[in-house]
Amino acid sequence: MNGLLFLIGFPALIALLMLVISRDKIRNAVVIFSALVLGIVSLYLLFTYFDKNTLIFTIPFDPTSKIMFIIEMILAVYILYLGIKHRKSFTVILILLQAGLLIFFETGLIPGIHPENNLLIDQLSIIMALIIGIIGSLICVYALGYMETYHKQHAEIKDRRKSFFFWMFVFLSVMFGLVFSNNLLWVFFFWEITTFCSFVLIGYSQTTEATNNAFLALSMNLLGGVAFIAALIYIAVIDPSGKLLEMSYLINSGYALALVPAILISFAGITKSALMPFSSWLVGAMVAPTPVSALLHSTTMVKAGVYIIIRFAPLLSGTTEGLMIALVGAITFLLASFIAISQSNAKRVLAYSTIANLGLIVACAGVGTYNLMWVAILLLIFHAVAKSLLFLCVGTVEQNLGSRDIEDMSGLIVRMPKVAIMMFIGMAGMFLAPFGMVISKWAAIEAFITAPFGLVFITILAFGGSASLFFWSKWMGKIISVMRNQENIEGGIKTEMWTVLSILTTLVVVVALIFPLISSTLIEPFVMNIYGETTRLAQANLTIMLMMLCLLMIMPFSMLFYRRPSKHAPPYMGGRTTEGEMRFAGSIGTTRELVLSNYYFEKYVGEDRIFMIGVLLCWGLLLIAGILIAGVIL
Amino acid sequence: MSIINAVIYLLVAPVVGGLIAGIDRKVTARMQGRIGPPILQPFYDMGKLFEKENLVVTTTQNFYVLSYFVFMAVAGALFFSGGDMLLVIFAFTLSHIFLVLGAYSSFSPYSHIGAERELIQIIAYEPMIIFTAVGMYMVTHSFFVSAIVTSGIPIILYLPGIFLGYLMVLTIKLRKSPFDLSTSHHAHQELVKGVTTDFSGPNLAKIEIAHWYEYVFLLGVVYLFFGFNPLAAIAAIIVVYFLEVLIDNTMSRVKWQLTLKTAWLIAGTFGLVNLGVLYYLKAVVMP
Numbered sequence: 001m002n003g004l005l006f007l008i009g010f011p012a013l014i015a016l017l018m019l020v021i022s023r024d025k026i027r028n029a030v031v032i033f034s035a036l037v038l039g040i041v042s043l044y045l046l047f048t049y050f051d052k053n054t055l056i057f058t059i060p061f062d063p064t065s066k067i068m069f070i071i072e073m074i075l076a077v078y079i080l081y082l083g084i085k086h087r088k089s090f091t092v093i094l095i096l097l098q099a100g101l102l103i104f105f106e107t108g109l110i111p112g113i114h115p116e117n118n119l120l121i122d123q124l125s126i127i128m129a130l131i132i133g134i135i136g137s138l139i140c141v142y143a144l145g146y147m148e149t150y151h152k153q154h155a156e157i158k159d160r161r162k163s164f165f166f167w168m169f170v171f172l173s174v175m176f177g178l179v180f181s182n183n184l185l186w187v188f189f190f191w192e193i194t195t196f197c198s199f200v201l202i203g204y205s206q207t208t209e210a211t212n213n214a215f216l217a218l219s220m221n222l223l224g225g226v227a228f229i230a231a232l233i234y235i236a237v238i239d240p241s242g243k244l245l246e247m248s249y250l251i252n253s254g255y256a257l258a259l260v261p262a263i264l265i266s267f268a269g270i271t272k273s274a275l276m277p278f279s280s281w282l283v284g285a286m287v288a289p290t291p292v293s294a295l296l297h298s299t300t301m302v303k304a305g306v307y308i309i310i311r312f313a314p315l316l317s318g319t320t321e322g323l324m325i326a327l328v329g330a331i332t333f334l335l336a337s338f339i340a341i342s343q344s345n346a347k348r349v350l351a352y353s354t355i356a357n358l359g360l361i362v363a364c365a366g367v368g369t370y371n372l373m374w375v376a377i378l379l380l381i382f383h384a385v386a387k388s389l390l391f392l393c394v395g396t397v398e399q400n401l402g403s404r405d406i407e408d409m410s411g412l413i414v415r416m417p418k419v420a421i422m423m424f425i426g427m428a429g430m431f432l433a434p435f436g437m438v439i440s441k442w443a444a445i446e447a448f449i450t451a452p453f454g455l456v457f458i459t460i461l462a463f464g465g466s467a468s469l470f471f472w473s474k475w476m477g478k479i480i481s482v483m484r485n486q487e488n489i490e491g492g493i494k495t496e497m498w499t500v501l502s503i504l505t506t507l508v509v510v511v512a513l514i515f516p517l518i519s520s521t522l523i524e525p526f527v528m529n530i531y532g533e534t535t536r537l538a539q540a541n542l543t544i545m546l547m548m549l550c551l552l553m554i555m556p557f558s559m560l561f562y563r564r565p566s567k568h569a570p571p572y573m574g575g576r577t578t579e580g581e582m583r584f585a586g587s588i589g590t591t592r593e594l595v596l597s598n599y600y601f602e603k604y605v606g607e608d609r610i611f612m613i614g615v616l617l618c619w620g621l622l623l624i625a626g627i628l629i630a631g632v633i634l
Numbered sequence: 635m636s637i638i639n640a641v642i643y644l645l646v647a648p649v650v651g652g653l654i655a656g657i658d659r660k661v662t663a664r665m666q667g668r669i670g671p672p673i674l675q676p677f678y679d680m681g682k683l684f685e686k687e688n689l690v691v692t693t694t695q696n697f698y699v700l701s702y703f704v705f706m707a708v709a710g711a712l713f714f715s716g717g718d719m720l721l722v723i724f725a726f727t728l729s730h731i732f733l734v735l736g737a738y739s740s741f742s743p744y745s746h747i748g749a750e751r752e753l754i755q756i757i758a759y760e761p762m763i764i765f766t767a768v769g770m771y772m773v774t775h776s777f778f779v780s781a782i783v784t785s786g787i788p789i790i791l792y793l794p795g796i797f798l799g800y801l802m803v804l805t806i807k808l809r810k811s812p813f814d815l816s817t818s819h820h821a822h823q824e825l826v827k828g829v830t831t832d833f834s835g836p837n838l839a840k841i842e843i844a845h846w847y848e849y850v851f852l853l854g855v856v857y858l859f860f861g862f863n864p865l866a867a868i869a870a871i872i873v874v875y876f877l878e879v880l881i882d883n884t885m886s887r888v889k890w891q892l893t894l895k896t897a898w899l900i901a902g903t904f905g906l907v908n909l910g911v912l913y914y915l916k917a918v919v920m921p
Contacts, residue, residue, distance in 0.1 A: 411741065413694075432731060433724035442720050445764065449771060455913050458768055459906060462761035463898070470757045473731055477738030477749055482692040541718050548708065548725065555701050562696040566688040571742025572831050596746045599754075 001057045003045050004119055007129060007176040010037065015169035019162055028144050031165065032496070035137035038172070042133025049121050050521050053529045054248060056182060057119040064118075068189040069106050073099070075196055079218070088215045094222040101229045105236065113242030120182035120248055123526035127377065127518075128179040128307055131384045135507075136172050136299040138500045142392050143168060143291035145494030149399050150289055157205045164204060168295065171197040175300045179307060184235065184245050184261075188228050191268070191304065195221040198301050201292040202285045213284035220281045224271030231264035234633075251314055256632075262315035263629050265308055266325050266366075267622065273305025273358040275332040276614035277622075282355060286347045290395030293347060297354045298388035303380065306361045310376050314530050317368030323453060324625035326366025328618045330460045332359030335614040337467035338605040344598075346394045346404045349471060350387065353430065356468065357383045357437070363457060364444060370531035371447035375440055377523045378515070382436025385511050386429035389504040393423040396497060400489050406475050407597060411483030416490045418498075420479050422505045429508040431472040434545040434552070436512050441465055443537060467605075474598045481596070484582070512549060516542050636780065640715035643850070644707055651846020652676045654853075658819075658879055665883045680842060686835035691740040698736030699837045705729035706844040710851035716780025719767040726763075726851070730756055733829065733841070740832040748828030752816035754890050758897035759803040765905040766803070769796040770858065772912045783861040790859040790870075795908030797859050801874065802900045806893075807852055809845075810882035813893050 014034045021027045049055065076099040083092040143165070151159045171194065178190035195218065203214030235244045238257055244250045250258055274282035285296055296302060309316075309325070316322030333356045340352035357379065364376035396419050397412065398404040412420040429435040444461060448454035511518070519536055528534040537545075573584065573594075582594040656673035663670025672678075690696060709725035712718075730752070737749035771777050773792045774785040782789070790797055806813040814820075817828035830841060853871050860867035888896070 433721075433728045438724055442724065445720060445768065446777070449768065455906075455909055458764075459761075459902075462764040462901075465764075466757035466760040469727070469731075469760065470753055473734055473753050473756075474750065476731075477735055477753075480694070480735055481738050481741040481746075482694060483741050538718070541721055544712065544717060544721060551704065551708070552701075555704065556697065558700050559693070559697050562693055566690055566693065566696070568693075569689050569691060569834075571691045571740045572744055572826060573742065574744070574826070594743060596741065596743060599750050 001119065003041060003048065004057070004121060004176075004180045007038070007041055007045070007133065008173055008180065010034070010041075011169045011173035011176065015166045015173060018165035018169060022162060024148065027161075027165065028496070031140055031144055034169075035141045038133045038137040042129045045121070045129055045133075046126050049126055050123065051525075053525065054120060054122040056117040056246075056248060057121075058116045059118045061114050061116065061118060061183070065110070065185060068186065069102070072102060072189060072192060075192065076102075079196070079199075079222075083215075086211065086215065088219070091215055091219045091222065094219055094226060098222060098226050098229060101226065101233065105229065105233050109233065109236040109240075113236065113240075113245065115183050115185075115242050115245045117246050117248065118183040118186060119180050121180060122529070123522040124307070124310065124377065125179045127381060127522055128303070129176060131303065131381070132172055132175045132179070132299050135384055135388050135504070136175065136295060138503060139291050139294045139299065139388060139392070140165070140168050140172070141496050142294075142395075142500040143289075145497040146291050146395055146399070147289065148494070149492070153399065154205070157207075160204070164201070164289075167197050167200050168291075171201070171295060171300050175304065178304055182247050184232055184247055184250070184265075187247070187308070188225075188232060191228060191272070191308075192225055194272075194301055194304055195225060198285070198296055201296075202288045204288055204292065207287070210287045213281070213287050216284050217281040220271050220278045224268035224278075227264045227271075228268040231261035231268075234264070235261050247311065251312065258315055259319060259321060260629055260632055262312040263321050263325070263625055265312055266316065267625075269305040269307075269309040269312075270325070270328060270362065270622075271305070273302040273309075273362065274355055275328055275359055275362060276335060276355075276611070276618040279332065279336065279352075279355045279611070279614070283348060283351045286345075286351055290347070290391055290398065293350075294388050294391035294395070297350070297391060298384045302354065302358055303384065306358055306365070306376075306380060309362055309365045310373070310380070313365040313368035313373055313376070316366055318452070321625045321628050322366050322368055324366075324621045324628075326363045326368075326457070328621050329359040329362030329364075329366055330457055331614060331617050331621070332356065333363060334359075334460045334464040334467075335610050337464040337471070339607050339610050340471045341467055342600050342602045342605045342607055342610075343471075344406050344600060346397075346406050346409070346475075347391075349406065349475065350390055350394065353468065353471075354383075354387060356464065357387075360440075360444070360461075360464075363460075364447070367448070367451050367453075367457070369447065369451050370527050370533050371535040372444070372451060373531070374519070374523055374527050374535050375443045375447055377526070378443065378519070379437070379440040381518065382429065382440060382511065382515075385504065385507050386426050386436060389426040389501070389508055390423065390430070392497075392501055392504065393419055393426060396493060396501065397423075400492060406478055409475075409479050410596065411481055411486050412479040413481070414483055414486045415488060417488070418490060419493075419501070422501050423479060424476060425505050425508055427472050427476050429512065431468055434512065434548045435508070436515065439512070439515065439537070439545070443535075447535070478598060509549075509553070513546070636715035636717075640711040643711050643714040647710060647850040648843050648846050651843075651849040652680070654849050654875070655846060658875075661876070661879050662883060665879070676842075676846075680839050683839035683842070684836050688836050689834050690837065691742065691832045694739050695736050695833065695837060698732050698739060699833065699840050701732040702729050702736065703840045703844040705732060706847050706851075710847045710854075713779055713851050713854055716778060716783070719770060719777045719779060719782070720764075722779070722851075723763055723767060727756065727760065729844070733844075737829045737832070742832055744826040744831040745829065747825055748816050748831060751825075751890055752829045754894055755806050755813065755816055758813075758894050759806045761898065762799045762803050762901040762905050765901060765909060766793075766796055766800050766855065769793045769905075769909055769912070772909065772916065779858070782858055786862050788860075788862045792912060793859065793908055795904040799900050799905040799908075800855065800859075801877070802897060804852055804856070804874070805878060805881060806897065807848065808878055808882075810878050812881075812885040812888045813897075814882075814887060815890055815893060818887075 079095045174190040174193040181187045199218040271278045336352045336356035343349045361376045361379045364372040448457040524534045584592045586592045655676040660670045706729040713722045734749045737745040774782045857867045860870045
């Protein structure tokens with residue numbers, strides 16, 4: 001239990017330290033040190049608890065809950081102040097509503113409640129802790145070098161790195177709190193703080209756009225928060241003893257009415273993981289410095305959303321309401337993959353790809369059979385690793401190239417060879433066999449075949465999968481095209497950034513290599529524990545995939561064989577070139593530079609149109625789920 | 635047993651594929667009222683290509699072409715050793731992505747257009763080929779080729795729609811009109827040689843041989859539909875291939891928009907309706 005408390009408390013402590021350190025060198029040392037500590041302790045947690053299914057710890061409910069309530073109230077007042085100051089009426093209404101509900105809950109219902117089993121650890125918590133402890137703290141280390149350059153390049157933005165790192169570490173701390181909490185009231189507390197952390201970090205640059213997008217993220221997540229607290233009130237009303245507030249008890253209670261809080265909390269999860277119709281906040285969050293995006297996308301925030309839905313998946317399984325949630329996920333996967341085709345801003349492509357993958361995770365968890373649960377967790381892991389790498393690569397490219405547009409990344413392999421190769425591996429991790437995401441897609445197809453309404457999901461997977469194949473490949477093609485006469489511009493990248501990028505690249509490959517081990521030690525016992533049965537890929541297939549992966553890693557060595565000078569020819573230009581290469585002879589003696597551009601199909605998959613369709617469909621599905629839930633309550 | 639099959643495939647498929655290519659050219663020529671080259675002409679061509687100097691635009695091209703070749707062979711070998719259909723499909727896709735990347739890597743206008751079009755073709759057939767695997771699973775309860783082929787079930791009777799959809803995949807993959815967007819066997823390609831523009835000599839030969847491997851693998855899938863009766867299966871393959879040549883010679887090439895639309899429409903109608911009916915029969919009529 002001490003390990004758990006340490007992981008929650010230590011980053012919080014470091015966060016406070018960040019507020020007082022102003023020298024770069026000391027900050028660097030402290031951040032690197034605490035990243036090491038967090039990584040080691042989360043590994044320690046893995047080795048201590050991996051073989052013990054669910055462990056529940058009793059922590060006194062008071063006065064912890066009182067302190068949490070006070071912090072929540074302070075935050076509410078602060079948000080109210082900011083909302084009024086920036087004239088965001090929607091945010092003001094939501095925060096008043098939420099604070100009102102919370103006060104009602106705290107004064108009217110809490111006094112009789114004394115849940116004891118407030119913390120838990122099981123394999124899912126361990127997986128989440130590893131993701132937060134390793135990837136999350138690596139991102140913090142990367143941010144050291146990134147933010148230094150960021151402020152050099154953006155002199156107009158006020159240097160508020162103290163508060164930046166404060167909030168980064170608070171984020172890690174509350175994420176640990178969220179995944180270790182068993183008491184839903186505590187989950188809610190941490191949930192709300194992640195909302196606030198993301199609000200502060202998205203608005204870091206304090207430009208009008210950043211502030212607006214931060215408020216967008218805030219209000220959408222507050223809406224989810226309202227649903228969450230409604231779930232808490234519902235639980236407290238049907239069970240005045242408060243026993244049902246314990247997640248482990250609620251999920252295994254087999255209580256029909258437990259579906260109501262499950263759906264309400266899943267709704268909160270949908271807002272937090274930015275599925276349609278709420279995807280716009282995550283796309284807007286791209287204005288934040290890149291390490292923030294990496295943190296939001298791979299380890300915190302959106303992962304909190306899918307985490308809670310995975311937790312409640314056993315309750316959703318086999319219900320019509322759960323199916324609606326799953327369909328919201330599936331439609332998000334399909335449409336977000338299409339929108340990603342039309343985007344040329346690298347960060348927006350990554351954002352839509354995240355939204356799509358989160359949609360897929362929710363689709364799996366919403367249907368919630370045991371084999372889909374297995375797939376959902378697998379997706380969660382693979383996505384976290386590959387996506388964090390891709391974000392940090394894009395951030396690095398942006399700082400050196402001065403652009404985050406994919407069209408400007410032509411010939412990256414010549415200009416920034418190492419980063420380009422890392423990006424290549426990250427992308428391979430997202431869509432090529434035999435890396436992670438394809439393994440999951442494969443397992444998903446196999447699992448959906450036997451699930452109710454599986455054909456709908458398989459169809460969506462087949463078409464959405466093709467779309468993602470397209471946008472990844474064309475981006476990949478862009479960075480590996482070999483342009484002549486380009487200089488290497490990788491010089492300015494700082495050591496800690498290189499270290500983090502290299503570790504994450506290695507992780508992408510290693511996770512694909514050892515995923516059978518991850519599956520058998522963590523995911524399978526977890527699924528077994530809940531459903532009494534579990535699944536895995538057939539041994540024969542695992543062997544073949546391992547062989548394929550090795551082959552894929554050997555293939556680049558064939559380059560050594562081709563090192564002996566083979567004759568080079570200029571690319572074919574239709575016989576109309578002048579002045580060496582890459583120019584066409586135009587009419588009347590003019591010359592034209594060769595420009596190559598990818599297809600974006602804006603006419604067919606334009607963002608606005610597809611997004612509108614998504615909003616309508618997903619609101620419709622949520623509405624149906626809401627009506628069904630109202631039926632259950634009445 | 636399964637490994638032997640894989641080895642036999644690796645050794646024999648290029649020969650069979652080359653012969654098919656030769657016959658293809660002969661039949662095509664006859665349809666066009668020409669005498670046509672000798673059946674063995676594709677092999678002579680390969681011999682000549684291998685003798686040429688390895689002229690490249692960038693050195694990395696060698697790597698991409700080699701990877702395309704190797705993973706195409708791996709995909710086919712997995713298929714003929716009775717492996718998992720989905721895994722075969724993923725290896726197959728991986729191999730094509732390498733070809734596309736090879737074309738992208740040369741940074742030239744014709745290769746670039748070819749690469750983009752090849753990608754469009756890949757996403758055009760991808761859903762249908764997954765539906766094919768799913769359909770076979772629904773009938774035989776296995777994704778493993780070995781189990782599908784020995785099931786003894788006349789799969790074609792259960793999956794007529796899927797089979798029609800698969801013929802569309804075949805037309806795209808055999809690079810036949812009306813879907814030969816990215817590169818074609820015929821000289822009338824207006825975009826030079828599309829995806830293969832900047833490959834020459836031994837690299838072009840490797841691409842061609844990989845294509846022969848592909849022939850055999852793709853026709854192997856046709857075999858699965860008729861696996862209950864090997865003679866019928868071989869007859870079906872011959873008929874199907876003749877049909878493809880006929881289509882090739884009687885259709886004119888369409889734009890990519892129409893290719894994508896047609897392909898997804900076919901997958902969404904023939905493929906999906908077929909699967910839906912099976913699903914319904916299984917879930918509702920005979921649970």
